[in-house]
Amino acid sequence: MSGIAEHIIDDIRGRADIVEVVSDYLALKKAGANYRALCPFHDEKTPSFNVNPEKRIFHCFGCGEGGNVFTFLMKLESITFPEAVSMLGKRYGVAIPERGGVVDSDIEKVYSVLAIAEKFYHNTLKNEGVGSKIKLYLASRELDNELIEAFSLGFAPDEWDALLIHLRKNSFGDSIIEKAGLITKSSRGTYIDRFRNRLLFPIHDAGGRVIAFGGRTLETNAKSAKYINSPETPVYHKSRVLYGYHLAKQPARREEAMIVVEGYMDVVAMKKAGVENCVAVSGTAFTSEQAVLLSRVCEKAVLVFDSDKAGLSAAQRSGEILSERNLSVRVLVLPGAKDPDEFFKEHDLNEFLALVKSAPSFIQFAIDRTLAGFDLSDVEGRVKAVRLAVPLLRRVKDEIERDQYMKYLSERTGAREDVVRREVSGSRASATAPAPKEAERARTVSSKAEKVLIRMLLDHPQYLGGQAKELVPEDFTDSLYRKMFALILEGAGRNIRSAAGILDLAEDENLRRELSMLSMEKGLIDEDNRDAALVDHVRVVKHRPGERRKLRERMKLAGETASVEEFFSAGSKYLEAMKKKEK
Known part of the structure; x- marks a missing residue:
């Protein structure tokens, strides 16, 4: 899948602290055995994004997104699996051989050339004389060495190819340097440095890697743009980045x-x-x-x-x-x-x-700015002002907050509060009812057993060599659980014995999401009676002689809509009754 040895991936996955990694991006709060935050993959007001440090997986019960630490970085940083492995390998001190396909990739070379460019520009700035133009400019802005170091500020010398020559000496080819956005072609068709005679601000990604530069000119003539930035590159997309x-x-x-x-x-x-x-x-x-x-x-x-x-x-x-x-x-x-x-x-x-x-809040600021464009002493001005401000209030989702702003608009304009309310609510687009949740997959009694059994095997893969060793994928009637069991078997064959590791084998995104959701679902397993329950679940899934009749009896006792726990409780009662009958 990645060209990286399985044992290296396992080592990195084992060392990576998913809570630590996710905390670089989200404000996690402890919630029982999990950590919780607002989901980064969809809009929500109530946190439904969960991270389980023991299983080393995450799942959002709002949008269904889920996976392990690699998946999280791939989704959030828009990077490939090998790049996510490489990023975490560097963070947790696991070396990845070059022939693994990560170190030699173009993306990694772009990151490397940008890092060297940052050092070049920074050292050039530090080596400039006290009376140089750049040092005089920094002094005029009262930027001391502490600030220069904090932001790793640099200086692009007033030369056509100073950086280009330096990077070539470091064995980088022109194509990679160009791909990083550091050079451009002159009118004569030769490569020249993109930044010249400018104070440079390195731009970093969320993890602190240099991905681009912004350059401020030191020239005072109008011909030169005050600021120029790196172009879009494989690692820099300006719409996704915030400086600092x-x-x-x-x-x-x-x-x-x-x-x-x-x-x-x-x-x-x-x-x-x-x-x-x-x-x-x-x-x-x-x-x-x-x-x-x-x-x-x-x-x-x-x-x-x-x-x-x-x-x-x-x-x-x-x-x-x-x-x-x-x-x-x-x-x-x-x-x-x-x-x-x-x-x-x-x-x-x-x-x-x-x-x-x-x-002021944004809504108050927006209302004030809207009203500032009208003469509120004039009837016509007030009418126009209110009608322009009303759409702002319709965007406020919280009813109590919206109520307060309707009062504020009424006070500012002199319009009757009940009139403002009618304008906001009367022409307010009817709240769109949330899309109905997908109807739950019709579950037969055996599929309930399959669900719990898959969860047991995800949490305790050692059962594959014991009570569950007779199971084969064809025993599972639900296609979803059949696919999950096949992945668990594949993982066992590759010595992958964790839910986080199994998730890496799921190439289908929907399957991966279902796996992460099942791994995080609470109340499925009675840990005190796990071994006995496993035997019961395996028997149901295998559908041995007479089992179908027993299933029908169980359904009568538990009811079609019974929970998994109720179903198996009813099953236990049925088995007890059968034993008494046999006596």
Whole structure:
């Protein structure tokens, strides 16, 4: 499946702490034997995403997504199985031989060349003289060595191919360097460095790997763009990245909120002032993918965008996207300052935190911004203002919250509250009823037994060599459980004896989801009577002589809609009655 030796995959899977890995992305909270969080794969208000550290698997009971630590990274980072194995191998100190197909892949080479480029740019900056243009610029922005190191800032020298020559010396071919977005072709058709004479901001993924760069010009003429960024590459998709996220995610979990600003220098200015839970959108309109990143670490976001018209418009668009992701959003317009850097020249951290605390909610900000465009002393202006503001209130899902904003809109415009309510509810699109849940798979009594038996074998694969050794896939009447049993057998043949390992064998995504759900389902097995129950389940699944008649009798005792526990309890009563009859 991956070209990587099975024992290496097993070693990495065994060492990887799934709670630790998932915690890099989600705010997990202990919930009994599991950890729980809002699912990163679908929108929800109540956490249904569960991680089981003992079984080393996850499952969302809301959307059905599930798997092990490899699956989680593959889904979240949009990477392949070998790349997920490689990432965790590096994290947990397991070497993967080059012939395994991971180290030599183009993706890994792109990551490697970007890491070397980061060091090159960073060392170039450190080696520049005190009176150099770049050092004078940094001094003018009051960026000291601590900040330079924290963000690994760099400098692209004012030369056509300084980085290109350096990377060629490190045995990288032009095609990989180009694929990483570090070079481009000149008008003469020769390769040249993409970044020249610029202060460079390395952009990292959630795990801290360099994936791109943003460069600020040191030139003052209008011909040169103030900022240029890396192009889209196999590892960099700007719509899925927030600048500084790898540094801010843990502080955001601690503070239970993330500050969102516009640019690289805004994040640096925040850090300089003592604000660590801060990220930037950096030259792109805010996206739903970026909202997902925020929702993984906190439930609150504070937008601190530039106070000009463009900044306020961006704040409104971003607030709408974040609200759709069910984050609590506030919008802070810094008084007397265009951006954080300007604000902190006159104010301190405590003043900023006080403003954050009193910042209006996104809906209030949006209402105020809408009303600001009309003369509220004029009847026509009030009517237009209310009608434009009403759609904002319809987006508020919480009824109590919506009630408060209807009162607020009424107070601001002078419109009667009952009129506002009619406008919001009367023309409000009728709430779409949730899609009906899929009807449960029609279960025969034997399929109930098959379900429990599969769960027993997932949790205790040693039974395959004992009480369950006579089972074959054809014994299972339910096609789903037949496939699961075949995977368990395959795993046993490959010495894979854990639910997390079996999940890697499931190439069909729906099958993998069903497996993870079954592995996490509670109350299926009575551990105190497990051995006896196993024998009973095997007998039912094998359908030995006379078993079908017994099944019919059991169904009469337990009822067609009985739970698994009720069914087997009824079965025990039936067997006791049969023994008495035989006597």
